[in-house]
Amino acid sequence: MPAHPYLAAAVQFEPTLACKEDNIQRLLALVEEAAQRGARLITTPEMATTGYCWYDRQEIAPLVEPVPGATTARFAALAARYRCYIVLGMPEVDEETTLYYNSAVLIGPDGIVGTHRKSHPYISEPKWAAAGDRGHQVFDTPIGRIGMLVCMDIHFPETARLLALDGADIICHISNWLAERAPAPYWISRAMENSCYLLESNRWGLERGVQFSGGSCLIEPDGRIAAVVDYGDGIALGEIDLACSRERRVLGEPVFSQRRPDCYHQLLSDSFLWNPQDFFGLYGHRPLPAGKTSRISVAQFSPGARVADNLACISAMAREAAERHGSELVVFPQRALTGPLAGGAGALPLDDAAVGALIRLAMTLRVHLVIGMAERDDNGCYNTQLLLGPAGMVGSYRQMHLSAEDRAWANAGDDWRAFDTPLGRIGLMLGNDALLPEPGRILALMGCDILACSAALKDGFTGAHPGSRVRQNYPIPTGADPLHWHLLRTRAGENNVYLAFANSINEAGDAGGFSGVFQPETFVFPRQERVMWREQGTATQTIDTASAAGGAYPTNVTRRKDLVAMRQPHHYLGLIK
Numbered sequence: 001m002p003a004h005p006y007l008a009a010a011v012q013f014e015p016t017l018a019c020k021e022d023n024i025q026r027l028l029a030l031v032e033e034a035a036q037r038g039a040r041l042i043t044t045p046e047m048a049t050t051g052y053c054w055y056d057r058q059e060i061a062p063l064v065e066p067v068p069g070a071t072t073a074r075f076a077a078l079a080a081r082y083r084c085y086i087v088l089g090m091p092e093v094d095e096e097t098t099l100y101y102n103s104a105v106l107i108g109p110d111g112i113v114g115t116h117r118k119s120h121p122y123i124s125e126p127k128w129a130a131a132g133d134r135g136h137q138v139f140d141t142p143i144g145r146i147g148m149l150v151c152m153d154i155h156f157p158e159t160a161r162l163l164a165l166d167g168a169d170i171i172c173h174i175s176n177w178l179a180e181r182a183p184a185p186y187w188i189s190r191a192m193e194n195s196c197y198l199l200e201s202n203r204w205g206l207e208r209g210v211q212f213s214g215g216s217c218l219i220e221p222d223g224r225i226a227a228v229v230d231y232g233d234g235i236a237l238g239e240i241d242l243a244c245s246r247e248r249r250v251l252g253e254p255v256f257s258q259r260r261p262d263c264y265h266q267l268l269s270d271s272f273l274w275n276p277q278d279f280f281g282l283y284g285h286r287p288l289p290a291g292k293t294s295r296i297s298v299a300q301f302s303p304g305a306r307v308a309d310n311l312a313c314i315s316a317m318a319r320e321a322a323e324r325h326g327s328e329l330v331v332f333p334q335r336a337l338t339g340p341l342a343g344g345a346g347a348l349p350l351d352d353a354a355v356g357a358l359i360r361l362a363m364t365l366r367v368h369l370v371i372g373m374a375e376r377d378d379n380g381c382y383n384t385q386l387l388l389g390p391a392g393m394v395g396s397y398r399q400m401h402l403s404a405e406d407r408a409w410a411n412a413g414d415d416w417r418a419f420d421t422p423l424g425r426i427g428l429m430l431g432n433d434a435l436l437p438e439p440g441r442i443l444a445l446m447g448c449d450i451l452a453c454s455a456a457l458k459d460g461f462t463g464a465h466p467g468s469r470v471r472q473n474y475p476i477p478t479g480a481d482p483l484h485w486h487l488l489r490t491r492a493g494e495n496n497v498y499l500a501f502a503n504s505i506n507e508a509g510d511a512g513g514f515s516g517v518f519q520p521e522t523f524v525f526p527r528q529e530r531v532m533w534r535e536q537g538t539a540t541q542t543i544d545t546a547s548a549a550g551g552a553y554p555t556n557v558t559r560r561k562d563l564v565a566m567r568q569p570h571h572y573l574g575l576i577k
Contacts, residue, residue: 014204102151214230296423303333465485488501
């Protein structure tokens with residue numbers, strides 16, 4: 001690997017539809033400018049040589065090229081001259097099959113290193129291109145291990161995860177991103193959750209009525225934006241230090257060593273390939289609950305060392321949410337009942353009087369409660385979530401992805417837990433589970449409408465946006481937003497679930513927090529969500545998990561799971577190895 005950090009550049013560019021030679025000349029100039037400024041790795045936008053919004057295969061046919069071909073040769077000459085690496089976005093034709101692909105080509109000083117064909121098509125690609133057939137490869141180079149993704153690919157956490165598991169230092173993501181401000185939350189989440197750099201080239205401008213978002217950038221392994229171009233042609237130039245990406249830590253946690261691939265087999269399933277009402281109702285075993293419109297809340301506070309004090313706080317907040325705001329589900333933070341622990345001290349059995357008091361509370365208020373605690377039984381201690389309801393104890397979940405600190409006192413659970421309630425199917429997640437994309441995905445594939453996540457995350461899972469000059473259509477926001485990126489918002493959207501995230505705060509109120517109820521669709525504005533800051537209290541949101549009565553197919557996105565249905569699990573074998 002390079003002895004020292006080096007510069008990388010994301011080129012932002014507005015191609016003109018069908019003006020291939022003009023586009024190539026402008027791209028060559030921008031790439032050369034980046035190389036002259038010292039960049040050793042340079043990305044260009046998706047479909048940068050031709051433009052993007054094609055009606056059909058016949059219209060784009062005169063502009064496709066093989067790889068290698070005349071256009072890649074011109075960029076290869078530039079890469080050889082400056083001893084740099086270039087990722088070029090272009091439409092590719094396979095000369096053997098004559099199929100067209102939306103491709104990213106990695107070109108180095110010695111020629112073509114490799115090609116990624118977009119594996120997860122957006123709505124436009126099926127009009128002219130086939131889905132990529134090469135999976136998700138990582139290419140070894142003298143400047144690090146490089147993986148490539150094209151636009152829609154990054155909506156699916158499996159794609160970036162496969163690259164990271166194969167040792168990618170940098171993910172080069174080239175896109176024609178639209179319908180929100182950029183740098184987009186998905187981009188930031190993929191860098192952060194995989195602890196690698198993400199070099200993002202997006203186009204800008206208007207093409208056939210489509211407004212593209214710009215925001216090309218370099219995102220660091222902790223999710224921070226190192227360099228960005230908001231609007232117009234330009235170059236985002238930033239530093240890559242491979243030592244940072246190779247730490248493989250997320251919020252300080254060695255998440256790759258905490259993965260449980262032996263428990264991930266469901267990631268290879270295609271639950272939503274079929275009508276969910278038929279699939280989950282097959283043989284009459286665990287059909288999806290009817291669902292309904294309801295109100296759910298998250299509670300945010302600082303659990304202390306005294307169980308009695310925590311119990312009193314939980315009781316008061318649950319009563320406020322249920323009686324004042326009409327909530328039918330209230331989610332509390334990790335270890336809300338037992339408080340912070342040292343070496344498992346204070347862990348309680350499930351038949352403890354304090355648990356009994358919580359059960360009576362749920363039954364009295366006629367509400368569902370999700371509450372974290374440290375549990376003790378004859379086999380040891382566990383970081384546990386309880387789901388309580390009007391009929392008593394519904395079930396519990398023992399955390400499967402323990403933090404480094406919790407491994408010192410707790411045993412890991414080994415079973416995903418989802419429970420059917422009048423509100424819908426509820427899946428349980430705890431703290432560190434949220435840092436990995438696999439738990440939320442598996443619970444979604446199990447048919448969950450709602451994920452209840454109890455947590456005690458400190459910092460680093462949110463990020464601001466200063467605002468954009470890109471003219472988006474109302475109601476897409478363009479102004480400054482101090483909570484533009486929230487990891488749990490990404491988790492909700494990528495899995496088409498409502499996600500109730502209850503995080504603890506410290507006593508000073510300057511760490512943790514940002515609890516919220518997030519919506520199942522990322523690109524619906526104005527957002528139907530409630531997010532807190534670092535104050536003690538509750539936040540309540542109305543949700544709807546029911547489909548239109550009598551319909552043959554679900555009309556609710558939490559049941560259809562449109563994004564989950566677009567997965568390409570035949571590519572995902574590496575996730576369980």
